[in-house]
Amino acid sequence: xxxxxxxxxxxxxxxxxxxxxxxxxxxxxxxxxxxxxxxxxxxxxxxxxxxxxxxxxxxxxxxxxxxxxxxxxxxxxxxxxxxxxxxxxxxxxxxxxxxxxxxxxxxxxxxxxxxxxxxxxxxxxxxxxxxxxxxxxxxxxxxxxxxxxxxxxxxxxxxxxxxxxxxx
Ligand code: INI
Numbered sequence: 002x003x004x005x006x007x008x009x010x011x012x013x014x015x016x017x018x019x020x021x022x023x024x025x026x027x028x029x030x031x032x033x034x035x036x037x038x039x040x041x042x043x044x045x046x047x048x049x050x051x052x053x054x055x056x057x058x059x060x061x062x063x064x065x066x067x068x069x070x071x072x073x074x075x076x077x078x079x080x081x082x083x084x085x086x087x088x089x090x091x092x093x094x095x096x097x098x099x100x101x102x103x104x105x106x107x108x109x110x111x112x113x114x115x116x117x118x119x120x121x122x123x124x125x126x127x128x129x130x131x132x133x134x135x136x137x138x139x140x141x142x143x144x145x146x147x148x149x150x151x152x153x154x155x156x157x158x159x160x161x162x163x164x165x166x167x168x169x
Contacts, residue, residue: 069108
């Protein structure tokens, strides 16, 4: 076997650190209450991993449909090593759920591939506000997880993977 990149079997899974990383976050005004919970999850994770507050920029956009364009602009600016997209599309709120959620996910995936800048996908696509709350837990909530935190973890992990792959 050649090089085995960050195989969790071959080394204890070490959380990727964030010191010196510059992170851009794109977030939506739509479903603001939920998105602010996702933002808190992402921000706490980044701080805990050592990303300096001054190295985090946040750009607000109207809705999930607009996230890819803002992410593309941030990626092209050269000012960010990695990005995090935060939003929430609720099926019950719109007849055109698929037309918003699909292009958002496709567009974010395209930004990563077109620019080489990793983007953590922290956009909830859910059936109801209740489901959205359970996927955006903050301190004090009883159960669930926080997809903003997960997206932040993912982007730090991808930056470490890309460093490894590009260095060898
Ligand atoms: N945008 C969201 O981020 N979440 C939603 O649930 C949503 N709904 O329900 O329609 C939504 N729509 C707006 C869309 O993202 C665009 O901002 C709009 O179509 C203008 O381009």
